[in-house]
Amino acid sequence: MPANEMKSASRDSAKLMNRSDLCRRLVEKLVHEEAVVGGIGHTHFDLWASGQRPQNFYMLGSMGLAVPIAFGVALAQPQRRVFALEGDGSLLMQLGALGTVAMHAPKNLAIVVFDNGVYQITGSQPTLTSYRTDLVAMAKGAGLAQSAWAADEAHYDRLVDAALKAEGPWFIAARTDAQPPAGVTERDAAKIRGRFMQGLGVSR
Numbered sequence: 001m002p003a004n005e006m007k008s009a010s011r012d013s014a015k016l017m018n019r020s021d022l023c024r025r026l027v028e029k030l031v032h033e034e035a036v037v038g039g040i041g042h043t044h045f046d047l048w049a050s051g052q053r054p055q056n057f058y059m060l061g062s063m064g065l066a067v068p069i070a071f072g073v074a075l076a077q078p079q080r081r082v083f084a085l086e087g088d089g090s091l092l093m094q095l096g097a098l099g100t101v102a103m104h105a106p107k108n109l110a111i112v113v114f115d116n117g118v119y120q121i122t123g124s125q126p127t128l129t130s131y132r133t134d135l136v137a138m139a140k141g142a143g144l145a146q147s148a149w150a151a152d153e154a155h156y157d158r159l160v161d162a163a164l165k166a167e168g169p170w171f172i173a174a175r176t177d178a179q180p181p182a183g184v185t186e187r188d189a190a191k192i193r194g195r196f197m198q199g200l201g202v203s204r
């Protein structure tokens, strides 16, 4: 993609956007049965609310597993584009995954982090990104060269378009506001797993 589109905003200059809106924008672009893994926290709520595609997986219980799960899907199905949507708190709990993704460098994987600076779902306790921690700098340090802060919605759209077309791995970070999610995921883990496996065409 043109270098100016990949150019990252700084965390401080990045516009505060809305996670529900950003989820919807991403899901609306999906026309090739791309897999999307929503992390624990409000991320999977907004993924659910943006349309219950069978290729969506909603992580109900474990922090930081959106990236490892999406990474596994990307390795198992290299023809399919895969997105991991994760919150900052959860990503911080499983940072080593970024280095693992960089090492294997799956071309079909994109990580999108919604950084609201808090563990919103458990009461908005501040995460490290409320202080000095910059997740794009961390991703670059882990070896993910194609990492950027989305400056605003238009830039976010271009970054997602790039992740749908060009070779990854990608790391797209967006600063998000304190609005509640647009819905609540049905809490039936077996159903979620079964539907996802069907969506990926791997059900027995």
Ligand SMILES: Cc1ncc(C[n+]2csc(CCOP(=O)(O)OP(=O)(O)O)c2C)c(N)n1
Residues within 6 Å of the ligand: 039, 040, 041, 042, 043, 061, 062, 063, 086, 087, 088, 089, 090, 091, 116, 118, 119, 120, 121, 122, 127
């Ligand atoms: C190991 C572990 N510690 C704590 C929790 C409780 N917990 C669930 S979600 C969450 C916060 C998630 O924060 P973030 O990923 O930033 O998402 P947000 O809620 O801000 O959307 C916490 C602390 C947990 N599920 N697992």
